[in-house]
Amino acid sequence: MRQILSGHGASRGSVLGRALVRLPHVLEVAEEHIDDVELELSRLHAAIDIVRAEMRALRARLHGALAHEVGEFLDLHALLLDDPELLQGLDDLIRNGRYSADYALRLQRDRIAGVFNSMDDAYLRSRIDDIDQVIGRIHAALHRRAADLQGVAGEILVTDNIAPADMLQLQAQGVLAVITAGGSALSHSAILARSLHLPLVVGAVQALQRINDGDVLAVDGSSGLVVVEPSARDLRGHRLRLRDQARERRQLNQLRREPSRTLDGTDIKLWANAESREDVAEAHALGAAGVGLYRTEFLFLRGTQTQRNALPDEDEQFRAYRDVVLGMTGRTVTIRTLDVGADKADQTGLALSNEPNPALGLRGVRLSLARAGLFETQLRAIVRASGYGPVRVLVPMISSREEVLAVRTLLKRVARDLRSEGHEIADSIPFGVMIEVPAAAIALPGFIGAVDFLSIGTNDLVQYLLAIDRNNEALAELYTPLHPAVLRLLQSVIRAAGARNTPIAVCGEMAGDPLFVPLLLALGLTEFSLHPATLLEVRRAIRSADLAELRNRAPALLRARDRAAIEQWLAAQATA
Ligand code: PEP
Numbered sequence: 001m002r003q004i005l006s007g008h009g010a011s012r013g014s015v016l017g018r019a020l021v022r023l024p025h026v027l028e029v030a031e032e033h034i035d036d037v038e039l040e041l042s043r044l045h046a047a048i049d050i051v052r053a054e055m056r057a058l059r060a061r062l063h064g065a066l067a068h069e070v071g072e073f074l075d076l077h078a079l080l081l082d083d084p085e086l087l088q089g090l091d092d093l094i095r096n097g098r099y100s101a102d103y104a105l106r107l108q109r110d111r112i113a114g115v116f117n118s119m120d121d122a123y124l125r126s127r128i129d130d131i132d133q134v135i136g137r138i139h140a141a142l143h144r145r146a147a148d149l150q151g152v153a154g155e156i157l158v159t160d161n162i163a164p165a166d167m168l169q170l171q172a173q174g175v176l177a178v179i180t181a182g183g184s185a186l187s188h189s190a191i192l193a194r195s196l197h198l199p200l201v202v203g204a205v206q207a208l209q210r211i212n213d214g215d216v217l218a219v220d221g222s223s224g225l226v227v228v229e230p231s232a233r234d235l236r237g238h239r240l241r242l243r244d245q246a247r248e249r250r251q252l253n254q255l256r257r258e259p260s261r262t263l264d265g266t267d268i269k270l271w272a273n274a275e276s277r278e279d280v281a282e283a284h285a286l287g288a289a290g291v292g293l294y295r296t297e298f299l300f301l302r303g304t305q306t307q308r309n310a311l312p313d314e315d316e317q318f319r320a321y322r323d324v325v326l327g328m329t330g331r332t333v334t335i336r337t338l339d340v341g342a343d344k345a346d347q348t349g350l351a352l353s354n355e356p357n358p359a360l361g362l363r364g365v366r367l368s369l370a371r372a373g374l375f376e377t378q379l380r381a382i383v384r385a386s387g388y389g390p391v392r393v394l395v396p397m398i399s400s401r402e403e404v405l406a407v408r409t410l411l412k413r414v415a416r417d418l419r420s421e422g423h424e425i426a427d428s429i430p431f432g433v434m435i436e437v438p439a440a441a442i443a444l445p446g447f448i449g450a451v452d453f454l455s456i457g458t459n460d461l462v463q464y465l466l467a468i469d470r471n472n473e474a475l476a477e478l479y480t481p482l483h484p485a486v487l488r489l490l491q492s493v494i495r496a497a498g499a500r501n502t503p504i505a506v507c508g509e510m511a512g513d514p515l516f517v518p519l520l521l522a523l524g525l526t527e528f529s530l531h532p533a534t535l536l537e538v539r540r541a542i543r544s545a546d547l548a549e550l551r552n553r554a555p556a557l558l559r560a561r562d563r564a565a566i567e568q569w570l571a572a573q574a575t576a
């Protein structure tokens with residue numbers, strides 16, 4: 001039956017395909033008893049065999065750059081699937097407790113989770129995610145019809161939520177799109193989905209109740225609309241959308257070699273936020289000024305899927321950073337130091353997993369400064385990469401002058417050490433900090449003299465200024481940069497940087513949305529850092545903007561007292 005579900009578009013792309021429903025990690029299965037033990041055992045083992053075959057098929061399909069990393073994941077899951085304790089425990093529950101296979105899975109999961117949760121080691125505790133994924137797969141297999149047992153390539157995954165590392169796996173598996181009941185368009189998973197060009201709809205709250213395995217879905221990753229069992233009219237709409245998107249792409253492609261210049265002749269610097277080799281290649285091809293934000297945490301997430309102590313060492317990091325630098329052929333690459341913590345904590349085992357308030361916890365530079373060895377290793381790798389082309393170092397989650405000075409001192413020492421060890425490194429490695437904690441924005445005059453450049457992380461700045469969790473779907477409507485406090489703070493930071501001639505960019509998602517271009521230009525911004533996926537659209541918006549006019553209208557923007565007034569201002573620019 002045709003139904004429409006509406007979520008939030010988190011990564012663009014229109015897709016038509018069949019649903020594959022994955023139940024939430026924690027199984028909501030009621031206690032259930034069975035009479036026929038042998039039948040239940042054979043049901044369970046058939047499901048386990050299916051999952052084994054599915055994993056083998058996935059493994060065989062992997063290719064390209066992600067094959068190695070994602071392969072490790074699958075190998076770990078395959079090992080768990082053969083774990084005698086896990087299997088024996090399930091059999092015992094069915095045989096002795098006469099539980100249904102579903103309930104046995106749940107009991108076994110909770111039992112293992114209990115053991116993991118009591119461990120002191122944060123890394124081992126985080127391994128419960130793998131158990132959950134394996135048990136979740138078996139549970140899904142118990143309920144799938146024969147025709148659906150081909151794995152997930154070419155299907156649309158419907159689930160409760162997705163961890164950033166899972167996005168990589170899904171893309172490598174050939175999943176067409178992802179729909180989550182929870183999640184937010186600003187989460188790191190969403191950022192990664194955009195980077196992987198994997199259409200994503202988040203916050204489709206009814207998705208798990210209303211979508212069944214095998215349903216045909218028409219997904220629009222822009223509007224967030226999901227049509228279940230689309231009608232002839234929906235199919236036509238889908239086809240038209242694909243056609244419009246193709247036309248739009250052709251038009252935008254004509255801007256590939258054009259400058260990002262306003263109507264009145266000011267060149268705006270467009271940097272790229274690049275995480276993968278593909279991003280770097282795309283950034284280069286689209287004429288990005290350089291990489292304005294390379295989030296190194298994704299390297300750490302990838303490096304630690306299977307083993308403890310598998311954090312990327314200096315050489316491994318150095319090679320990754322060097323390759324980005326080489327990929328940009330002489331254009332500057334801004335490498336951000338590690339920002340694990342909050343929702344990026346899942347796989348590394350570095351962040352504390354039991355923090356009551358992880359977004360306010362040991363994340364970003366706080367974690368780096370607390371783990372001096374780890375930080376020094378990373379800085380050494382970054383500085384070594386500067387021997388291959390221009391590199392800037394960017395530090396996340398700065399909230400005080402003390403942190404700025406501590407990192408700057410360490411960076412200088414690292415450069416000195418490397419030189420004396422005979423490494424060829426750049427004469428100068430500009431040092432910058434993220435302005436994403438309101439305290440840093442307000443205290444900026446106190447440390448601006450100690451940095452070479454600044455980058456405003458609006459994703460976190462909005463979160464911390466408005467006290468609205470960027471990942472909380474229930475607050476998605478409230479989470480917006482269109483708030484007078486955000487605009488005023490942005491303007492004061494941009495102005496403080498301008499007064500000292502300190503280069504400043506915005507690298508949060510806001511910079512990648514063409515709608516916000518007039519607003520950011522009016523506030524005085526001349527550098528944007530954004531994912532290459534929307535670089536041409538932002539370039540187009542810049543090319544149709546009159547900078548002098550916008551700056552004249554800035555006072556009216558800053559007088560806006562609420563969101564409606566800001567939206568009105570934006571709407572007026574669109575028609576001006
Ligand atoms: C930001 O906060 O705007 C930002 C770019 O950093 P991240 O999204 O990685 O937290």
Ligand code: MG
Binds near residue numbers: 396436457459460
């Ligand atoms: Mg941030």
